[in-house]
Amino acid sequence: MRIVLFFFTMWLVAATVNAQNSNSCGLMVMAHGGSDQWNTAVESAVMPLRDEFPVAIAFGMANPVTMKAAVTELEEQHVDCIAVVRLFVSSHSFLHQTEYLLGLREDPPAFFISHGSHAHHGSKPVPLELSSSVIISETALLDAPEMGEVLAANALALSDSSGAESVIIIAHGAGDDKVNAEWIQKLDLLADSVRTTGIFNEVAVHSLREDWEEKRAKSEKEIRQFVETHSQNNGRTIVLPFRLYGLGPYEEVLDGLAYKSNGRGLLPSPAVTEWIRRTANELFVELEEIASAE
Template sequence: MKRYWMAALLSCALAATAAAQERREFGVLVMAHGGGERWNREVAQTLEPLRAEQPLEIAFGMADAGSLQAAVDRLEAQGARRIAVVRLFVSGESWRERTRQILGLAPGAPPRPADDARAAHAAHGDHAMAFWRIHGDAAFALSEEGLMDAPEMGEVLAARARELSVDPAREDVLVLAHGPEDDAENARWLARIDARADAIRRTAPFRRVQVETLREDWPEKRAAAEARIRAFVRRAREEGGRAIVIPFRVQGFGPYRRVLEGLDYVADERGLVADPRVADWVRRQAAALRGELDDADTATARGSSL
């Protein structure tokens, strides 16, 4: 009997060791746009609970080969050999192909230059970012979804609307996002974020719920967007109610306070990362990518045995 229990304890210990090893060999790399100190801090704080579950690093700088390389190096130093790359962007289209090339999942990125220290610190002020294929031994899987595709973000919007509302029947809700330059892509942004805004419509009988994009970086498109946004907020007041403005941004309120200057509205000015459901979404993305990496390992093993 004693031998049985010793064998059972040894088996449990070996299983625990194997599980710990497997945990270390899987890592998560979260890509984020990056901003000022507060921007980066709020993203890091939101993702902090995930560090207890597996190695996790953040690469700020959109799709910059230098920051991605540094994050991969940190994960590999912790033992990660399979890495889920989750892009914490509003749109799943943002920087997707460029990132695939940098990770070596698609052709197109040149070899890393010898003077990669200079490339790694490219000036983001003029949107110059390092572009080369990173070095490393890890296998990668890349997320496809953006936050606009995430049902969890509908729950965030609904919660924000409930918190800010006092009389839904006399309130108009405006969900406001950055928006891209291309008109067809912008239409996809509007449709997908509007699908998330359905959660607001279900949570209370608001008078109106509308999604707009500011087209922030393109002056001609932005001028027309600003006019629509201001007209929506102004009408809410003119009709005897008020507007609730909810930013569909990773962090903060962006330029919206300036855009809405002089108008009567209510907003908490919080971005999506202030809500723990963002971490839930990252966790879900990472689990799906881990499954992809497991399937790839299984297929490789089968192929080698033939």
Template sequence: MKMILNLNIDHTKRMTTSTPGQPSATTPQQQPASLTRRMPPVLLLLALKGCVATTPPNPDPHPTGSPPGRAHQTGQAGQLPGVLVMAHGGGPEWNRQVEAHVSGLRERLPVALAFGMANPHTLQAALDSLEQRGVGTVAVVRIFVSPESFLQQTEYLFGVRDDPPARGMMGHRMVKGDELPRLATDARILIDRAGLAGSEQVSRIVVDRARANASDLAETAAVLIAHGMGAEDENDRVLAWMESAAAALRDAGMAEVSVAALREDWSGPRERAEREIRATVERMGQRWSRVVVIPYRLFGFGPYAKVLEGLEYVDARGLLPHALVSEWIAARVTDTLCSAGLASPIGPCGPRRARNRFK
């Protein structure tokens, strides 16, 4: 019996088919069939009667992904911990790089990938895949630069909050939030709220990118450019998180560093951002021998070549490929499981360190 985490709505059970040897990564094109039915009251009472917490006491009163006061209901979930990795998704090489950087986890515990912007179809298929392998606790790690990206939608889909976003993403289509289908699972869900932005690993990657593209940092300037957010307060937070990487570049000896967000999906703010970014790169080019543009994004150079057309600069790569991205993912898995009072197959639970986590 599968039960939706929010018991106030019809529970949805989704079925998927799998072929031996297929990768566990799920793309937006793989949309499992679904059917909806209402659970009889008698069965619901029996299921609730059998719900007994078996995990150790949680040392953190606000565990990652588990809002205080929210009871978790279980059915016939297995005992193993597993990881569901959420990523935006892109072209074949984009997806291949993400897969390559989570492959090391597969030696320690079950892993499933869900590409798409919190796509409920790929998320459900990934959950089904993990449960079929005996997973009873799922650590959801989101490989997004901003910790706020699709967070409310993700929490709503998994049933850890009751209020849907005003608007949600269904693949590349925008829908009303209450049209998003809730996910069906027997597993305990632990959602990590951290983002890559502001992390120690990203700062170290950015310094590596600068050194790979400049022989003399003392005569080189750098511009970090992120995708950015639409709302001013959210965009300001992204810029603030980027400052840790900018500080690491200055500490490494970089002559001048600037951070910017293109705000790619919002026409008005983007036009202003394009003018400011071009002006910054042009000014730096007049003062320093080289300008390195470092994309503060997971993979690729994004649309920045078109934005900077006609200007002189050196383009660096995004965060992938780099072994430190794998390190960040492993650290998020361990932190998420340890925050819930569970042992991590990835590594020991150590002292809690400061991390970029949106609350």
């Protein structure tokens, strides 16, 4: 009798789990992608979430191939709704293309980012086929207060508490002046977390505007000037990259200058995992509300 009861209990548990899975939401994390170390850092940040709900990662700049693979991976786990968290610095990054590919808007982007870093005119991309409902995050890392905590922690890890240090936080930036100003404004708010530590002489934020040659040249000059000026007279400059992983092109920009950096971006940090979790759960609630209203 006990054996029968045991197997009945196990069947009931399995049936309950399957029922939950058949009406569950999954998470797609979109990230730019890079070196093996870059990708591993993202996978490590996402790993704790796999115990909470189905998760798939789509590397690339709204790459339809990796996005489709992520959708398939989730739907094979019997999800019926997908929350898409875009692990990008800016909320503008590849948004139009992402919305189009996921069937959330009918008009394709004027320029379609394919497998490289270039935007192309050309044949109209085909939206992905999905059997799940989808919702996309409208915020990104620049909007996340948790990233201020990461910046402060990274600065303190490099500081000698001498009172002779200044900090410069460098981000990618944008070509459009208005959009770039938004980058700076948001980055400056996050920099307040570094300022409130009270141990740094000055905390500045700059954007390199990496992909726009003339604007980049001006930005490089300003960044180098800050580091040079604040490294004089026994001063020291701490460089914090506001990038998901690594120092990126900033090492070349700062070549020949004296500064302190461990080359660490926003990852690794549990705060990034927490932001992904918080954003995903907010999207899950929205999906549930949408389903209830139908």
